[in-house]
Amino acid sequence: MNIPPAYVLTLSGILFALGVIGVLIRRNAIVIFMSIELMLNSANLALISFARTLAPAQEAFRGHVFVFFVIAVAAAEVAVGLALIVAIFRSKESIDVDEVSSLRG
Amino acid sequence: MVLLEVVQGGGLFAYAPLIIALPILGLITNIIFGRRLGERFAGIVASGAVALAFVIAILQFLALQVHPEGVTIPIAEWISVGSLSIPWSIKVDTLSTTMMLMVTCVSMLIHIYAIGYMHEDVRFQGDPGRYARFFIFFNLFVAAMMVLVSADNYLMMFVGWEGVGLCSYLLIGFWYEKGEDGIGNAVAGKKAFITNRIGDFGFLIAMFLIFGAVGSLQFDQVFHWVHEQGLANVGVISVATLFLLLGATGKSAQLPLFVWLPDAMAGPTPVSALIHAATMVTAGIYMIARSAPLFDVAQSTANLVAWVGAVTALFAATIAVGQFDIKRVLAYSTISQLGFMMAAVGIGAYVAGMFHLVAHAFFKALLFLSAGSVIQGVEHGHHHIEHGDGKPFEPQDMRNMGGLRSRMKVTYWVYLIGALALAGLPPLAGFFSKDEILADANMENMGVYILLAAAAFLTAFYMGRQILMVFFGKARSEAAAHATENPPVMTIPLIALAGLAIFGGVLNLPGVHKLTDWLARTIEHVHATEFNVLVAGLSVLFALIAIGFSWQLYGRKTMKEGDPDPLRKILGPIFVGMENKWWVDELYDFLFIRPYVAISWFLADVVDWRFWHDWFHDSVLGSAYRNGSRWLAQVFDLGIIDGIGNGLGNITDWGSQRLRVLQTGYVRNYALAVLVGGLLVLSYFIFG
């Protein structure tokens, strides 16, 4: 399929920006977390796009392998992060990140 | 014999420094040990030191027989600055040795006398511990006097001059807490010192002038210069000698600076005898005799010297006639006789002056010591009768004496000898010395002669008056009636001095002129005075007439207790003047002392205290300082410096308050900040 890589990368950039906005706007910790996953995902898209651009060179596979690892690490990160959110919820009864402001100076 | 060989070799001169060292050694010994080892020890050490000094003086005399031109023995280099060189050397020549011999001999006798006298006196005054101190001062005096007479330049002489002045002050005020109002003796000492100081000022100015003209203060160099260039510089020499005269006037108690000597009688009698009769007061005469070459050139000043001496002689004699204190009579007599000496050196009769100086030392010391003996005898009598009515008793007032001839025989006889010597009756020493002066005055200056002859007349008169009042007639007080003679330690020196008074005339008998020849070695233009029979005869005649007058007034009908003095009726107001010393002290007080005290009071109180201290220091300086420091403290320190300190704190506080806003505690804000940072970095990489 002959899609200009530039467009894919642009889409990746837009998705990333949307992920950033999501992190900054939302107060729900889980939604923030999901925005972070969105950002990761957009990075994966960019990697795959570059891998396709470089194909059929041998090092093109590196992009795919990288994405594989990113997904694995994202999974581990989600597990731990959600465990943290659960632990915070236990003490604060809320997952509103604005509640976690006791370091306010 | 060995001594002759040594003498001929001139080796004896080397002992000359001992003449100063021995008294100093004596006084140091007394300072260290005197109080601890007792009166006898202190007295013997002091007298022994002076006696040894007398021996040294004799040795110098012997040495001078062989080398009559004398030597100068250097001891040390005192001042050496630029062109001014003042070495300390001892000049042993005939003139200085004459003084050395006389001073050490008389001092020795008086020291021995003082051993006994002070023993009584410290008990009478109530402080036996002060005995040693007396002899320390006495020895110091002898040492200073030796420095004076042995000096070979004007400045060293001045050192001795000041030294004897100091000792005089110390000894006059020996009983410093006694006297009128509890400070009378100290005041007398102060008066002596200050009056002397005026004279010293003259001496200093003279030294400056001499140094300025000659370039040196050494006697030989100055006299050499006078010989070479004296006639061309008569003006300078005249002024210098005028100031030397001022110095001599102060030290030798001439007009107008004689007022200290009568008050100096407040000191113990040995002091009066030694310092104020025989030695210190003669320093002025000695100084003029030493400066003979200068006075030979400055005839006008020499003339003035003679007139000052003559007028003083007559003036003091008149006062002596009206005095009732036994020591005061002798004090004014001393002033009068010093006038004789001054007149002699003024007319150029240096030998006559020195002759009279030595003879007068003998019989005036004798008279003073005898007077002391009389006073102590009367005090003994006073103690015996146990102060009956509580009235204050004056042991020195002649009106409280009388009839002591029978009670104090030795004292009477020696006193008589001294009085006759003073009156100038042959063959006692006083006749020859005074007659030589009169003969010289007759030749040189008639006016001076007349004044001196009148003074001699009065001298005989008041001595007769004194003898008759004290020793003849009936005792006018209980104390006199019980007076006792004094122990030998006091009477033996008296007898020795009486011997000197009798035989002292041999020094310069007319025709033999030993002293003239002796002094001619040192002083130039010395001539032997011919014996003037007319003058001699007139003076003896006047003396006898004067004694006759005194017999008429005081001997025929002796005064009884409470009688007024017969002269009072005869002379009336003149006698009152005599008795009150012609109000000279009162005049000085009015003319000088009161304005001076007023000025110094003004300066002290108004200028120094009120203006300077109160206004200037307190108001001006003090308040300026206070305001300055207040400004520094408040405006500068509190305001600016504290302001800076506080300001920094405030700024930090303000800044941190503002920056605090960033610490919201919200994670999303921090994430936003991260985004902003990331955007900036990205922009930099893209666009930069």
Add this chain to the structure above:
Amino acid sequence: MTIDLILFVGLALISIMAAIAMIVSRNAVYSVLFLVLNFLTVATLYLLLNAAFIAIVQITVYAGAIMVLFLFVIMLLGTERESIGGRIRWQIPLAIVLGLALAGELAFVLLRNDIAQGSLADLSVEFGSPASIGRVLFSEYLVPFEVTSILLLVAMIGAIVITQKQRREGK
């Protein structure tokens, strides 16, 4: 307008809208579901880009496991609703502005990049297949692979430890 481009644009639009919907949705469960949609569209894009293996991994792991985990937690915590707005006034406008700026910058860069302009070469079927990925994975990248497995183990343990209830003392 080739079929590729049309497909791409459609998929892109869907993914963007799903992302926006995820962000603005009040209901957390809706956000999860929109994210899943996003992932699915991206997986389809992977397929279009000859990354078959990755596409399937995306769907199974990301959309299937991770999102399900999110759903579990949302259900556990019971926080579906969220209050409107926030306590920080400038946060939302500023965030949108800056986010758009970021997007703009990225677009600016990416659209001018040379390497991104050219056309793509033809590929064999083997490219992006599990076999080829596996071949590389287990030869060149063996160590990272093993380390990743340990990482996953640690994450598991970590998750259990963090969420453990505190034991009371002396029981």
